[in-house]
Amino acid sequence: MHFTTLFTYAIAASTTGWAAYVLEDDYMDGDFFSKFSFWETEDPTHGFVAYQNQSAATEQKLIESTSNQVNLLVDSTYKTPNGRPSVRLTSNKIYQSGLVIIDVAHMPGSICGAWPAFWTVGPDWPNQGEIDIIEGVNDQAMNKMTLHTGPGCSIGNNNAFSGSLETTTCDVSGESNVGCQIEASGGATYGTSFNAAGGGVYAMDWTSKSIAIYFFPRGSIPSDVTGNSPNPSSWGQPVAHFSGGCDISSAFTNQQLVFDTTFCGDWAGKVWGESCAAKTGKTCEEWVANNPKEFKEAYWTINSLKVYQNGGGSSEPEPSAAPSSYAPPNSVPQSAPPSSAGQSSFQTVSVAPSSTGGWLPLPTSSDAVSSAPMSSYAPAPSNPAVSSYAPAPSSPPEVSTPAESSPGGWPGASPTWGGGPPPWESGGWGQHENRDGSYAVGIPAQHYRQHARHLRAHKMRRAGMH
Template identity: 45%
Template sequence: MVRSGTAFAFGALLAAGHLTQASYLLQETYDATNFFSSFDFFNGSDPTNGFVQYQSAAGAAANLLAGYSSDQVYLGVDYKTQNPTAGRDSVRVTSKQAFNKGLFIADITHMPVGCGVWPAFWFFGPNWPSSGEIDVIEGVNSQQTNAVTLHTSSGCTMSSTGSLASTSALSSDGDCNAGNGNLGCSSSTTDTSNYGAGFNAIGGGVYAMEWTTSAISVWFFPRGSAECDALSGQNGTSLTNSTTPTNGITPANVTVSATNSSSSGVDPSAWGTPLVTFVGGSTCDIESHFANQNMVFNIALCGDWAGEVFSQDATCSALASTCDEYVAANPSAFEDAYWLINSVKVYEDVATGSATRRARTVRRFSS
C-alpha cells in the first residue's frame, strides 16, 4: 500500500522464457488455525492521512472487526458508529515473518469495497523504499479492476514483457522509483472479476505471486476454476461469505478442512501467462531492491489516495462533497468493507531455498 495508490505483481516469466522452471514446496500456511498469532495489529496514526482509526488486537476483537467466521479469517471496518470524530475504526495487520523471494498464494473469498474504502494486500521491507514494496491487490472508491504496483529506491526500471496482453503497460515508463517511490511503476488490469464488487460476486479466488531474482509476477484464478480449486484446497464453488466474525481472535476449536492441499508442491510453469509480470534484468537488480518483506492486509479510509480522488469518482462524489464527510455520516455503507480470507500459503523454491524467513523485522508504518 502506498501514499498515492499502488498494487503490485509477482512473477515467473516462464511462458515468455524469462525464467527457468521452478518448483515450490509449502513452508507456511496462515489460516483460521493460526492467523492472528502470526500477524501483529498496527494501531498507530494512519501514515496515509486517512479518516481511520486502526485498532489493536484487543480493540478489534471487542468490536468484532477481526475474528474467525466459520473457518475463514475476517478483517473489517466499523459499520455501526455514526459520525466518529477522529475517523472510523478499521484494521491493519502485518505478518511477524519477513520473506526473501518465494511463492505466495492467497485464497480470498471477499475483499473490502465501497466509496471511501482503500483496501490493500501488499508486502514491504524496512527503510522504505530501500527494501521495496509489492502491492498485490489495491484500489479505491468505486474502482472495478486491480492495479499492480512496485515501489523501490532509485535505479530500478522494470519491463512488463510477458504480461497478459490485456494488462496495461507499466506507468512511469517502468521507473519503480517514480515520485521518489511514492508513485512507483504500476500496471492496471481490465478483468472486473479480479477486484471489488466483481471479485466478491464470484466468491473471490486465488492470487498467486512469485518473487524471484529475475522477475516479480502475479496470477489471478477465479473461484471455480481448476487452478483455484487446486491451489486453494477447496473443491467446488460453494463457500461461506459471512459478514460477522463469531469466534473472536483466539483460534479455539477451529478446524480447517482441505480436500486438495497442494502441499506436495507447486509449479508455476503450468499456469500460463501471468496477469502482470515485472522483469528486472540489467535495469533493475531485484535482489538489491527487494528484501525482508512483511505481508500486510489493511483497510484504509480516504487519505492520500481514496480521499484525493473522491471528487473525481462519479459514483462517490454524488454521495457527499468530501470523502471524510461520507465515511463519517454513512456507517451502514461499510458493512461490505471486509476481507474474508481462507488462507495464505508461502512456498519455497526447492532448488534455491527462496522464501527465506526471518523471525521478525521492523515494521514500516509510513504507508
C-alpha cells in the same frame, strides 16, 4: 557423456525454475492472528482511519476466525468523526523471496472512501521495496498491482502479462509516487465484481529476477494452486509481470505480508474528485465519518494464505556444486543383465543440484527438458549418498533401444548402491560405456539412442567392419 558434461546439462535445467516449491508457512494452520502484529499508531498513508489493537478489534468484532476462514472488518455501525475503526495486520515472518498464494472469498467492495490492500513491504521503506498484490480505492473496478522502490528501478512491457501497463517508474520520487503499475484488463479482479463472482485466488511469484502476479477466478482455479505442490510454470500468462531495469533481489528485501483497509488518505482522498465527490456530494472524510452503513461490505474473508519457497530459497537458484559424496564409478563390475532388464524399453534419469545443495531428478525426454515442470519429481535430501536418489517416475517414455543391448551388459548389486539392487535395475537410472572403457551413470534417455549408435559405429570401425 562424461560426468562433467552431465553436470553442465543438469545445471542448465536446474536454473530454469523447475525445482518444486515447498510449503513454508500455512497461515491458517493454528491461530491466524498470533502470526501477525496489529498496527496501533497513525496511518502512514494519512488515512481517515482509527487502527485498533487486537484486544479492541476483538471487542468490537472487527476480527473473526474459524478453522477455515478469517474475517477482517471495519466499523459499520457508528458515526466516527475521528476516523473509521479498522485493522492493519503485519506478518511477524519476514521473507526474501517466495510464492505467496491467497484464496479470498470476499474483499472490501468498490466503495467510495475505502482503500483496501493486501501487500508486502520492507521496514526501510522505500529502500526495501513494496509489492502491492491486491489494491484499489473508491469505486475502482479492476485490481491495480504496483511496485514502489528507492532510486534506480523501472520496468518495461515484456509482453509476458495480460494486464495493462500504466506506469514504468517504480522509484517513489518519480510520477508522484504512483510506482510502476499494471492494471488488470478484464475479469472480476477487484471489489464489488470480485465478490459477486465468489472471489478467487491471487498468487505472487517473487524471484531474484522478476515478480509475477496471477489471478484465478472462482471455478477456474488449477488444482495445484490450492494443493501443496504449486507449479507457476503451468499456470499460463500472469496478469502482471514486473521485470526490466530493476535489480529485484536488492530492491525487495525483508518483506512482510500486510492486510489493511484504510479510508481517504494519500490515494483514495487524492482521486476523490474523479467520481466520488459527485456521487456523494461530500468530502471524503465527511462521507466516511457519517455514513457507517456504506461500509458493511468493506471486509475481507480469507479462505487460505500460504507462502512457499523453492527448495528453501529463490525459485531461480544459483547452481550448487556437486555433492562431495557423489563420485560415479570409473569401473563397474560386469554381470549379465537380470531377467527383468530384458524388456524392450527403459528409462534413465540424471540429476540437478537444488538451491540447498541437494539434488533433483531431471526430465527424461526432450519435450520435458523444454517445458515440463519439476514439481512431479521428488527432491532428494541435501548432499545425499547416491543410493538415496529418488527413483524415476513409474511411467517412463518409450525408448526403442533394448536394455540388453547396452554396451558391456549391466552392473549388478554392490555396496555402492546401499547393498541393494542398483538404480538401473529398478528403472531409475541408466549407464553407458565411455570410449576409454569406463562407465558413467545417469545418461539422460534422450541422449541414449544417439550414444548407442555412435558406440556401435565406433566398435564396427575398430573391428574393421566399416
